[in-house]
Amino acid sequence: MAVAALVVLLGALSVASMLDDGAAGGAFPDRPDDAASTPLGVPAARAGDDGQYRLIATQPDGDEPVTYDPCAPIHLVVDPRTIVEGGMRLLDQALDEVSEASGLQFVVDGTTDETAPDDETVRSPDGGWLPVTVTWSDPVASPKLKGSVAGFAGSSSVERDGRRWFVTGTVVLDGPQLARILDGRRGRASVRSVIMHELGHLVGLDHVDAPGQLMQPEGDETLTRWGAGDLAGLAAVGSGACIPY
Template identity: 45%
Template sequence: MGVGDELRSRRVQRQMAHAARRRRSSLPGLLVVALVCAVALVAVAHARGLDLRRPGDLAALFRPQVVVQVDGKAYAVPRPAPAHGRLLPAVPVTTTGSYAFLHTVDAGPVGYDPCRPVRYVVRPQGAPPGGEELVTRAVAEISAATGLEFVDAGTTDEAPTVDRPLLQSRYGQDWAPVLIAWSTPRELPQLAGDVAGIGGSAAVPGADGRGTWLAAGRLALDAGDLGRMIHAGRADAAEAVVLHELSHVVGLDHVDDPDELMYPTTSRRVDLGPGDRAGLALVGQVACQP
Protein backbone atom coordinates (compact mmCIF):
# COMPACT_ATOMS: atom_id res chain seq x y z
CA MET A 1 0.00 0.00 0.00
CA GLY A 2 1.41 3.41 -0.93
CA VAL A 3 1.53 6.50 1.30
CA GLY A 4 -1.47 8.05 -0.51
CA ASP A 5 -3.50 4.87 -0.11
CA GLU A 6 -2.67 4.72 3.60
CA LEU A 7 -3.79 8.35 4.16
CA ARG A 8 -7.07 7.74 2.34
CA SER A 9 -7.66 4.61 4.44
CA ARG A 10 -7.10 6.54 7.69
CA ARG A 11 -9.53 9.29 6.56
CA VAL A 12 -12.20 6.69 5.81
CA GLN A 13 -11.65 5.08 9.22
CA ARG A 14 -11.97 8.44 11.00
CA GLN A 15 -15.18 9.24 9.08
CA MET A 16 -16.64 5.87 10.01
CA ALA A 17 -15.73 6.42 13.68
CA HIS A 18 -17.38 9.87 13.67
CA ALA A 19 -20.55 8.43 12.09
CA ALA A 20 -20.65 5.65 14.70
CA ARG A 21 -20.35 8.23 17.52
CA ARG A 22 -23.17 10.30 16.00
CA ARG A 23 -25.40 7.23 15.82
CA ARG A 24 -24.63 6.36 19.45
CA SER A 25 -25.31 9.93 20.65
CA SER A 26 -28.69 10.13 18.83
CA LEU A 27 -29.95 6.78 20.19
CA PRO A 28 -31.16 8.13 23.61
CA GLY A 29 -33.05 10.94 21.87
CA LEU A 30 -34.74 8.47 19.54
CA LEU A 31 -35.74 6.32 22.50
CA VAL A 32 -37.30 9.32 24.25
CA VAL A 33 -39.24 10.28 21.10
CA ALA A 34 -40.44 6.69 20.69
CA LEU A 35 -41.56 6.56 24.34
CA VAL A 36 -43.46 9.84 24.04
CA CYS A 37 -45.17 8.62 20.86
CA ALA A 38 -46.13 5.33 22.53
CA VAL A 39 -47.63 7.13 25.55
CA ALA A 40 -49.55 9.46 23.23
CA LEU A 41 -50.95 6.52 21.23
CA VAL A 42 -52.07 4.77 24.42
CA ALA A 43 -53.78 7.97 25.63
CA VAL A 44 -55.59 8.46 22.31
CA ALA A 45 -56.64 4.80 22.28
CA HIS A 46 -58.03 5.10 25.81
CA ALA A 47 -59.96 8.26 24.93
CA ARG A 48 -61.52 6.51 21.90
CA GLY A 49 -62.39 3.32 23.80
CA LEU A 50 -59.86 1.14 21.95
CA ASP A 51 -57.90 -1.86 23.20
CA LEU A 52 -54.50 -1.93 21.47
CA ARG A 53 -54.13 -5.65 22.22
CA ARG A 54 -56.78 -6.33 19.58
CA PRO A 55 -55.55 -6.03 15.96
CA GLY A 56 -58.85 -4.51 14.83
CA ASP A 57 -58.70 -1.78 17.44
CA LEU A 58 -55.04 -1.12 16.66
CA ALA A 59 -55.97 -0.56 13.02
CA ALA A 60 -58.91 1.63 14.05
CA LEU A 61 -56.54 3.89 15.97
CA PHE A 62 -55.05 5.11 12.70
CA ARG A 63 -58.39 5.67 10.99
CA PRO A 64 -59.54 9.30 11.22
CA GLN A 65 -62.73 9.92 13.18
CA VAL A 66 -65.75 10.69 11.05
CA VAL A 67 -66.98 14.29 11.20
CA VAL A 68 -70.72 14.57 10.60
CA GLN A 69 -73.48 17.13 10.74
CA VAL A 70 -76.18 16.56 13.37
CA ASP A 71 -78.89 19.22 13.53
CA GLY A 72 -76.61 21.60 11.65
CA LYS A 73 -73.61 21.16 13.99
CA ALA A 74 -70.36 19.33 13.23
CA TYR A 75 -69.32 16.44 15.49
CA ALA A 76 -66.36 14.07 15.45
CA VAL A 77 -68.26 10.85 16.05
CA PRO A 78 -67.03 9.04 19.18
CA ARG A 79 -66.02 5.43 18.81
CA PRO A 80 -68.11 3.24 21.15
CA ALA A 81 -66.55 1.05 23.80
CA PRO A 82 -65.86 -2.54 22.63
CA ALA A 83 -68.88 -4.85 22.91
CA HIS A 84 -69.43 -8.59 22.73
CA GLY A 85 -73.11 -9.00 21.99
CA ARG A 86 -76.33 -7.91 23.68
CA LEU A 87 -76.17 -7.04 27.34
CA LEU A 88 -79.72 -8.26 28.01
CA PRO A 89 -81.89 -10.73 26.09
CA ALA A 90 -84.08 -9.30 23.36
CA VAL A 91 -87.71 -8.83 24.39
CA PRO A 92 -90.08 -10.76 22.10
CA VAL A 93 -93.08 -8.99 20.62
CA THR A 94 -96.07 -10.73 22.21
CA THR A 95 -98.72 -8.00 22.06
CA THR A 96 -100.49 -6.05 19.34
CA GLY A 97 -101.66 -2.46 19.30
CA SER A 98 -100.78 0.99 18.04
CA TYR A 99 -97.18 2.19 18.05
CA ALA A 100 -95.02 4.59 16.05
CA PHE A 101 -91.32 5.49 15.95
CA LEU A 102 -89.70 8.91 16.13
CA HIS A 103 -86.83 7.89 13.82
CA THR A 104 -86.75 5.16 11.19
CA VAL A 105 -84.37 3.78 8.56
CA ASP A 106 -84.95 1.20 5.85
CA ALA A 107 -84.24 -1.59 8.33
CA GLY A 108 -86.83 -0.32 10.81
CA PRO A 109 -86.78 1.86 13.93
CA VAL A 110 -83.77 3.74 15.23
CA GLY A 111 -82.93 2.93 18.84
CA TYR A 112 -80.14 2.78 21.38
CA ASP A 113 -77.38 0.22 20.86
CA PRO A 114 -78.48 -2.92 22.76
CA CYS A 115 -74.86 -4.11 23.03
CA ARG A 116 -73.83 -1.17 25.19
CA PRO A 117 -75.37 0.31 28.32
CA VAL A 118 -77.65 3.33 28.15
CA ARG A 119 -75.98 5.56 30.71
CA TYR A 120 -78.14 8.16 32.42
CA VAL A 121 -77.57 10.98 34.89
CA VAL A 122 -80.10 12.70 37.12
CA ARG A 123 -80.31 16.33 38.13
CA PRO A 124 -82.08 15.91 41.49
CA GLN A 125 -82.50 19.60 42.38
CA GLY A 126 -86.16 20.45 42.91
CA ALA A 127 -87.39 16.85 42.88
CA PRO A 128 -90.66 16.40 44.81
CA PRO A 129 -90.87 13.91 47.69
CA GLY A 130 -91.01 10.44 46.15
CA GLY A 131 -89.61 11.68 42.85
CA GLU A 132 -86.39 9.66 43.04
CA GLU A 133 -88.24 6.39 43.60
CA LEU A 134 -90.66 7.24 40.78
CA VAL A 135 -87.78 7.71 38.30
CA THR A 136 -86.05 4.52 39.45
CA ARG A 137 -89.21 2.45 38.91
CA ALA A 138 -89.87 3.97 35.48
CA VAL A 139 -86.30 3.37 34.27
CA ALA A 140 -86.49 -0.26 35.41
CA GLU A 141 -89.79 -0.76 33.57
CA ILE A 142 -88.51 0.74 30.32
CA SER A 143 -85.38 -1.44 30.60
CA ALA A 144 -87.54 -4.56 31.02
CA ALA A 145 -89.78 -3.58 28.09
CA THR A 146 -86.91 -2.84 25.67
CA GLY A 147 -84.16 -5.25 26.72
CA LEU A 148 -81.80 -2.27 27.04
CA GLU A 149 -79.48 -2.09 30.03
CA PHE A 150 -79.74 1.26 31.79
CA VAL A 151 -76.82 2.28 34.03
CA ASP A 152 -77.09 5.02 36.63
CA ALA A 153 -74.04 7.25 36.04
CA GLY A 154 -74.75 9.51 39.03
CA THR A 155 -75.97 13.05 39.44
CA THR A 156 -75.28 16.20 37.45
CA ASP A 157 -75.94 19.92 37.60
CA GLU A 158 -76.61 20.16 33.85
CA ALA A 159 -79.69 22.23 33.09
CA PRO A 160 -82.21 20.75 30.62
CA THR A 161 -82.48 22.38 27.20
CA VAL A 162 -84.32 21.38 24.04
CA ASP A 163 -81.15 21.81 21.95
CA ARG A 164 -78.91 19.91 24.36
CA PRO A 165 -75.21 19.64 23.35
CA LEU A 166 -74.51 16.06 22.28
CA LEU A 167 -70.85 16.09 23.35
CA GLN A 168 -69.84 17.64 26.68
CA SER A 169 -66.44 17.59 28.37
CA ARG A 170 -68.07 16.95 31.74
CA TYR A 171 -69.08 13.49 30.51
CA GLY A 172 -65.88 12.48 28.71
CA GLN A 173 -65.29 11.54 25.06
CA ASP A 174 -68.54 9.67 24.40
CA TRP A 175 -71.97 11.01 23.50
CA ALA A 176 -73.56 12.65 26.54
CA PRO A 177 -75.59 10.27 28.73
CA VAL A 178 -79.35 10.51 28.97
CA LEU A 179 -80.24 13.47 31.20
CA ILE A 180 -83.21 13.17 33.57
CA ALA A 181 -83.82 16.57 35.14
CA TRP A 182 -86.48 18.02 37.40
CA SER A 183 -87.39 21.46 36.16
CA THR A 184 -90.01 24.23 36.04
CA PRO A 185 -91.76 26.26 33.32
CA ARG A 186 -89.68 29.24 34.41
CA GLU A 187 -86.47 27.37 33.55
CA LEU A 188 -87.86 25.48 30.55
CA PRO A 189 -90.80 27.27 28.89
CA GLN A 190 -91.78 24.12 27.01
CA LEU A 191 -93.17 22.80 30.33
CA ALA A 192 -95.75 25.59 30.55
CA GLY A 193 -99.46 24.82 30.69
CA ASP A 194 -100.55 21.20 30.80
CA VAL A 195 -97.14 19.81 29.75
CA ALA A 196 -95.74 17.73 32.62
CA GLY A 197 -92.65 16.45 30.81
CA ILE A 198 -90.72 16.44 27.55
CA GLY A 199 -88.32 13.80 26.28
CA GLY A 200 -86.37 12.70 23.25
CA SER A 201 -82.98 11.69 21.87
CA ALA A 202 -80.75 12.58 18.95
CA ALA A 203 -80.30 10.25 15.99
CA VAL A 204 -76.55 10.01 15.33
CA PRO A 205 -74.35 8.03 12.92
CA GLY A 206 -71.99 5.23 13.86
CA ALA A 207 -68.26 5.73 14.32
CA ASP A 208 -67.59 4.87 10.67
CA GLY A 209 -70.29 7.22 9.43
CA ARG A 210 -72.68 4.38 8.63
CA GLY A 211 -75.86 3.36 10.42
CA THR A 212 -77.95 5.40 12.83
CA TRP A 213 -78.50 5.05 16.58
CA LEU A 214 -79.96 7.16 19.35
CA ALA A 215 -77.77 9.08 21.80
CA ALA A 216 -77.68 11.98 24.28
CA GLY A 217 -81.32 11.74 25.31
CA ARG A 218 -82.93 14.28 27.62
CA LEU A 219 -85.99 14.08 29.84
CA ALA A 220 -87.29 17.15 31.70
CA LEU A 221 -90.01 16.67 34.32
CA ASP A 222 -92.20 19.44 35.72
CA ALA A 223 -91.50 19.11 39.44
CA GLY A 224 -94.60 21.10 40.39
CA ASP A 225 -97.05 19.09 38.27
CA LEU A 226 -95.70 15.69 39.29
CA GLY A 227 -95.34 16.76 42.91
CA ARG A 228 -99.02 17.68 43.05
CA MET A 229 -99.96 14.30 41.55
CA ILE A 230 -97.91 12.45 44.14
CA HIS A 231 -99.31 14.58 46.98
CA ALA A 232 -102.88 13.86 45.78
CA GLY A 233 -102.27 10.11 45.94
CA ARG A 234 -101.78 9.80 42.17
CA ALA A 235 -98.23 8.49 42.13
CA ASP A 236 -99.32 6.06 39.39
CA ALA A 237 -100.30 8.98 37.14
CA ALA A 238 -97.00 10.73 37.88
CA GLU A 239 -95.08 7.58 37.02
CA ALA A 240 -97.10 7.29 33.79
CA VAL A 241 -95.75 10.70 32.75
CA VAL A 242 -92.17 9.49 33.29
CA LEU A 243 -92.89 6.24 31.39
CA HIS A 244 -94.40 8.22 28.50
CA GLU A 245 -91.39 10.55 28.23
CA LEU A 246 -88.83 7.78 28.65
CA SER A 247 -90.57 5.97 25.80
CA HIS A 248 -89.90 9.06 23.68
CA VAL A 249 -86.25 8.95 24.79
CA VAL A 250 -85.83 5.36 23.54
CA GLY A 251 -87.57 6.09 20.24
CA LEU A 252 -91.39 5.90 20.45
CA ASP A 253 -93.64 8.56 18.97
CA HIS A 254 -97.24 9.50 19.80
CA VAL A 255 -100.13 7.40 18.54
CA ASP A 256 -103.78 8.31 17.93
CA ASP A 257 -105.13 5.64 20.27
CA PRO A 258 -106.28 6.47 23.82
CA ASP A 259 -105.77 2.86 24.81
CA GLU A 260 -102.00 3.37 24.62
CA LEU A 261 -99.78 5.33 27.00
CA MET A 262 -98.21 7.06 23.98
CA TYR A 263 -101.49 8.88 23.28
CA PRO A 264 -100.40 12.55 23.24
CA THR A 265 -102.75 13.77 25.98
CA THR A 266 -103.72 12.36 29.35
CA SER A 267 -105.59 9.11 28.88
CA ARG A 268 -107.10 6.50 31.16
CA ARG A 269 -103.89 4.48 31.00
CA VAL A 270 -101.29 4.74 33.74
CA ASP A 271 -99.24 1.78 32.49
CA LEU A 272 -97.77 0.61 29.19
CA GLY A 273 -100.39 -0.52 26.71
CA PRO A 274 -100.09 -3.45 24.29
CA GLY A 275 -98.94 -1.27 21.39
CA ASP A 276 -96.49 0.55 23.66
CA ARG A 277 -94.95 -2.78 24.67
CA ALA A 278 -94.73 -3.98 21.07
CA GLY A 279 -93.02 -0.77 19.97
CA LEU A 280 -90.61 -0.77 22.90
CA ALA A 281 -89.65 -4.38 22.20
CA LEU A 282 -88.88 -3.46 18.60
CA VAL A 283 -86.74 -0.41 19.39
CA GLY A 284 -84.77 -2.67 21.70
CA GLN A 285 -84.03 -5.10 18.88
CA VAL A 286 -82.04 -2.79 16.60
CA ALA A 287 -78.64 -3.98 15.38
CA CYS A 288 -75.56 -3.33 17.51
CA GLN A 289 -73.00 -0.79 16.38
CA PRO A 290 -69.78 -2.52 15.23
Protein backbone atom coordinates (compact mmCIF):
# COMPACT_ATOMS: atom_id res chain seq x y z
CA MET A 1 0.00 0.00 0.00
CA ALA A 2 1.23 3.45 -0.85
CA VAL A 3 2.03 5.35 2.28
CA ALA A 4 1.32 9.05 2.29
CA ALA A 5 4.81 9.86 3.42
CA LEU A 6 4.87 13.45 2.34
CA VAL A 7 2.28 15.71 3.78
CA VAL A 8 2.29 18.98 1.96
CA LEU A 9 -0.27 21.36 3.27
CA LEU A 10 -1.48 24.93 3.17
CA GLY A 11 -2.52 25.85 -0.31
CA ALA A 12 -4.67 28.77 0.60
CA LEU A 13 -2.14 31.50 1.16
CA SER A 14 -3.53 33.50 -1.73
CA VAL A 15 -3.92 37.09 -0.69
CA ALA A 16 -6.26 39.42 -2.49
CA SER A 17 -4.07 42.46 -2.15
CA MET A 18 -6.04 45.60 -1.54
CA LEU A 19 -4.09 47.30 -4.26
CA ASP A 20 -6.08 48.26 -7.30
CA ASP A 21 -5.48 50.62 -10.12
CA GLY A 22 -7.22 53.45 -8.31
CA ALA A 23 -4.24 53.99 -6.04
CA ALA A 24 -2.34 57.22 -6.53
CA GLY A 25 0.20 56.72 -9.28
CA GLY A 26 -1.42 53.42 -10.20
CA ALA A 27 -0.64 50.07 -8.63
CA PHE A 28 0.43 48.68 -11.97
CA PRO A 29 3.97 49.21 -13.21
CA ASP A 30 4.84 50.00 -16.79
CA ARG A 31 4.77 47.09 -19.22
CA PRO A 32 7.68 44.79 -18.35
CA ASP A 33 10.44 44.75 -20.97
CA ASP A 34 9.99 41.03 -21.47
CA ALA A 35 6.20 41.08 -21.83
CA ALA A 36 4.78 40.07 -25.21
CA SER A 37 1.45 40.86 -26.82
CA THR A 38 0.43 37.21 -26.97
CA PRO A 39 0.91 34.30 -24.53
CA LEU A 40 4.49 33.00 -24.38
CA GLY A 41 3.49 29.36 -24.26
CA VAL A 42 0.67 26.95 -24.92
CA PRO A 43 -0.81 24.62 -22.30
CA ALA A 44 -0.31 20.91 -22.94
CA ALA A 45 -3.86 19.84 -22.17
CA ARG A 46 -7.23 21.34 -22.87
CA ALA A 47 -8.60 23.35 -20.00
CA GLY A 48 -11.69 21.52 -18.93
CA ASP A 49 -13.43 21.24 -15.61
CA ASP A 50 -13.41 17.54 -14.94
CA GLY A 51 -13.76 18.00 -11.20
CA GLN A 52 -10.20 16.80 -10.70
CA TYR A 53 -8.75 20.19 -9.88
CA ARG A 54 -9.71 23.16 -7.77
CA LEU A 55 -8.81 26.80 -8.17
CA ILE A 56 -7.47 28.98 -5.39
CA ALA A 57 -9.29 32.04 -6.66
CA THR A 58 -11.83 32.98 -9.32
CA GLN A 59 -12.56 36.28 -11.03
CA PRO A 60 -14.89 38.68 -9.20
CA ASP A 61 -17.56 38.31 -11.88
CA GLY A 62 -17.56 34.60 -12.54
CA ASP A 63 -15.91 31.21 -12.49
CA GLU A 64 -12.81 31.98 -14.53
CA PRO A 65 -9.56 31.46 -12.64
CA VAL A 66 -7.35 34.20 -11.31
CA THR A 67 -4.05 33.59 -13.12
CA TYR A 68 -0.63 35.00 -13.78
CA ASP A 69 -0.16 36.99 -17.00
CA PRO A 70 0.68 34.39 -19.67
CA CYS A 71 2.26 37.10 -21.85
CA ALA A 72 5.20 37.74 -19.52
CA PRO A 73 7.62 35.43 -17.74
CA ILE A 74 7.20 34.93 -14.01
CA HIS A 75 10.43 35.97 -12.29
CA LEU A 76 11.71 34.11 -9.24
CA VAL A 77 14.51 34.54 -6.75
CA VAL A 78 15.72 31.74 -4.49
CA ASP A 79 16.68 32.04 -0.83
CA PRO A 80 18.93 28.96 -0.53
CA ARG A 81 19.60 29.00 3.21
CA THR A 82 18.54 25.36 3.75
CA ILE A 83 18.60 24.17 0.15
CA VAL A 84 19.00 20.42 -0.39
CA GLU A 85 21.81 19.01 -2.48
CA GLY A 86 20.90 19.54 -6.11
CA GLY A 87 17.99 21.73 -5.05
CA MET A 88 18.40 24.34 -7.78
CA ARG A 89 18.25 21.63 -10.42
CA LEU A 90 15.18 20.07 -8.82
CA LEU A 91 13.52 23.49 -8.79
CA ASP A 92 14.39 24.00 -12.46
CA GLN A 93 12.93 20.60 -13.32
CA ALA A 94 9.75 21.34 -11.38
CA LEU A 95 9.41 24.71 -13.10
CA ASP A 96 9.82 22.96 -16.46
CA GLU A 97 7.00 20.58 -15.54
CA VAL A 98 4.72 23.53 -14.71
CA SER A 99 5.73 25.34 -17.92
CA GLU A 100 5.10 22.32 -20.08
CA ALA A 101 1.65 21.78 -18.59
CA SER A 102 0.51 25.40 -18.32
CA GLY A 103 2.45 27.30 -20.98
CA LEU A 104 3.52 29.77 -18.27
CA GLN A 105 7.19 30.71 -18.48
CA PHE A 106 9.57 31.22 -15.56
CA VAL A 107 12.88 32.99 -15.19
CA VAL A 108 15.05 32.35 -12.14
CA ASP A 109 16.83 35.65 -11.56
CA GLY A 110 19.24 34.27 -8.99
CA THR A 111 19.55 33.93 -5.26
CA THR A 112 18.67 36.33 -2.49
CA ASP A 113 19.49 36.57 1.19
CA GLU A 114 16.68 39.00 1.91
CA THR A 115 13.61 37.92 3.83
CA ALA A 116 10.55 37.58 1.61
CA PRO A 117 8.37 40.69 1.89
CA ASP A 118 4.93 40.54 3.47
CA ASP A 119 1.92 39.42 1.46
CA GLU A 120 0.74 42.95 0.76
CA THR A 121 3.89 43.95 -1.09
CA VAL A 122 3.60 43.33 -4.81
CA ARG A 123 5.83 45.98 -6.31
CA SER A 124 9.59 45.84 -6.46
CA PRO A 125 11.63 48.88 -5.43
CA ASP A 126 13.07 48.62 -8.94
CA GLY A 127 9.69 49.48 -10.40
CA GLY A 128 8.25 46.21 -11.69
CA TRP A 129 6.42 43.42 -9.94
CA LEU A 130 8.22 41.81 -7.04
CA PRO A 131 9.74 38.49 -8.09
CA VAL A 132 8.33 35.32 -6.57
CA THR A 133 10.51 34.24 -3.64
CA VAL A 134 11.33 30.55 -3.24
CA THR A 135 12.57 30.22 0.33
CA TRP A 136 14.39 27.12 1.54
CA SER A 137 13.45 27.50 5.17
CA ASP A 138 12.90 25.35 8.26
CA PRO A 139 10.21 25.02 10.95
CA VAL A 140 11.97 27.45 13.29
CA ALA A 141 12.09 30.29 10.78
CA SER A 142 8.70 29.35 9.26
CA PRO A 143 6.43 27.91 11.97
CA LYS A 144 3.84 26.88 9.36
CA LEU A 145 6.31 24.12 8.42
CA LYS A 146 5.89 22.40 11.76
CA GLY A 147 5.19 18.68 11.87
CA SER A 148 4.92 16.93 8.54
CA VAL A 149 4.24 20.03 6.46
CA ALA A 150 6.92 20.04 3.77
CA GLY A 151 6.04 23.34 2.16
CA PHE A 152 3.46 25.96 1.41
CA ALA A 153 2.91 28.50 -1.33
CA GLY A 154 0.58 31.17 -2.58
CA SER A 155 0.33 34.26 -4.70
CA SER A 156 -0.95 37.80 -4.34
CA SER A 157 -3.36 39.27 -6.84
CA VAL A 158 -4.17 42.79 -7.99
CA GLU A 159 -7.17 44.12 -9.86
CA ARG A 160 -7.61 46.30 -12.92
CA ASP A 161 -10.99 47.06 -14.50
CA GLY A 162 -12.74 44.31 -12.59
CA ARG A 163 -10.22 41.58 -13.42
CA ARG A 164 -7.60 40.13 -11.10
CA TRP A 165 -4.16 38.75 -11.81
CA PHE A 166 -1.57 37.06 -9.66
CA VAL A 167 1.58 39.15 -9.89
CA THR A 168 3.92 37.76 -7.26
CA GLY A 169 4.01 35.07 -4.62
CA THR A 170 5.97 32.94 -2.24
CA VAL A 171 7.00 29.30 -2.06
CA VAL A 172 8.40 28.11 1.26
CA LEU A 173 10.08 24.71 1.49
CA ASP A 174 11.21 22.78 4.57
CA GLY A 175 14.86 22.18 3.70
CA PRO A 176 15.66 19.80 6.60
CA GLN A 177 12.55 17.69 5.96
CA LEU A 178 13.17 17.58 2.22
CA ALA A 179 16.79 16.56 2.88
CA ARG A 180 15.47 13.55 4.80
CA ILE A 181 13.08 12.70 1.97
CA LEU A 182 15.94 13.08 -0.51
CA ASP A 183 17.83 10.35 1.35
CA GLY A 184 14.97 7.89 0.96
CA ARG A 185 13.95 5.66 -1.87
CA ARG A 186 12.71 7.72 -4.86
CA GLY A 187 14.27 10.66 -3.04
CA ARG A 188 14.87 13.05 -5.93
CA ALA A 189 11.53 12.32 -7.59
CA SER A 190 9.73 12.77 -4.26
CA VAL A 191 11.36 16.12 -3.54
CA ARG A 192 10.66 17.27 -7.09
CA SER A 193 7.01 16.24 -6.61
CA VAL A 194 6.76 18.36 -3.47
CA ILE A 195 8.16 21.35 -5.36
CA MET A 196 5.75 20.72 -8.26
CA HIS A 197 2.85 20.60 -5.80
CA GLU A 198 3.87 23.92 -4.24
CA LEU A 199 4.37 25.51 -7.67
CA GLY A 200 0.86 24.29 -8.48
CA HIS A 201 -0.38 26.37 -5.56
CA LEU A 202 1.74 29.30 -6.69
CA VAL A 203 0.07 29.43 -10.11
CA GLY A 204 -3.43 29.05 -8.70
CA LEU A 205 -4.36 25.44 -7.95
CA ASP A 206 -5.82 24.44 -4.62
CA HIS A 207 -5.90 20.99 -3.05
CA VAL A 208 -8.19 18.41 -4.60
CA ASP A 209 -9.29 15.13 -3.10
CA ALA A 210 -8.84 13.08 -6.25
CA PRO A 211 -6.65 9.99 -6.52
CA GLY A 212 -3.64 10.23 -8.79
CA GLN A 213 -3.30 14.00 -8.62
CA LEU A 214 -0.21 15.75 -7.31
CA MET A 215 -2.50 18.46 -5.94
CA GLN A 216 -3.90 16.10 -3.31
CA PRO A 217 -3.33 17.53 0.16
CA GLU A 218 -1.20 14.59 1.22
CA GLY A 219 1.81 13.55 -0.79
CA ASP A 220 2.09 10.05 -2.19
CA GLU A 221 5.64 8.97 -2.90
CA THR A 222 4.48 6.80 -5.79
CA LEU A 223 3.15 9.90 -7.57
CA THR A 224 5.83 11.78 -9.46
CA ARG A 225 3.91 13.13 -12.46
CA TRP A 226 0.93 15.38 -12.96
CA GLY A 227 -2.40 13.55 -13.09
CA ALA A 228 -5.09 14.31 -15.66
CA GLY A 229 -6.82 16.71 -13.29
CA ASP A 230 -3.57 18.50 -12.49
CA LEU A 231 -2.96 18.91 -16.22
CA ALA A 232 -6.46 20.27 -16.81
CA GLY A 233 -6.04 22.69 -13.93
CA LEU A 234 -2.62 23.85 -15.08
CA ALA A 235 -4.04 24.40 -18.56
CA ALA A 236 -6.80 26.51 -17.00
CA VAL A 237 -4.42 28.72 -15.01
CA GLY A 238 -2.15 28.97 -18.05
CA SER A 239 -4.99 30.25 -20.23
CA GLY A 240 -5.78 33.51 -18.51
CA ALA A 241 -5.93 36.94 -20.09
CA CYS A 242 -2.81 39.01 -20.53
CA ILE A 243 -2.43 42.12 -18.40
CA PRO A 244 -3.38 45.17 -20.50
CA TYR A 245 -0.56 47.50 -19.52
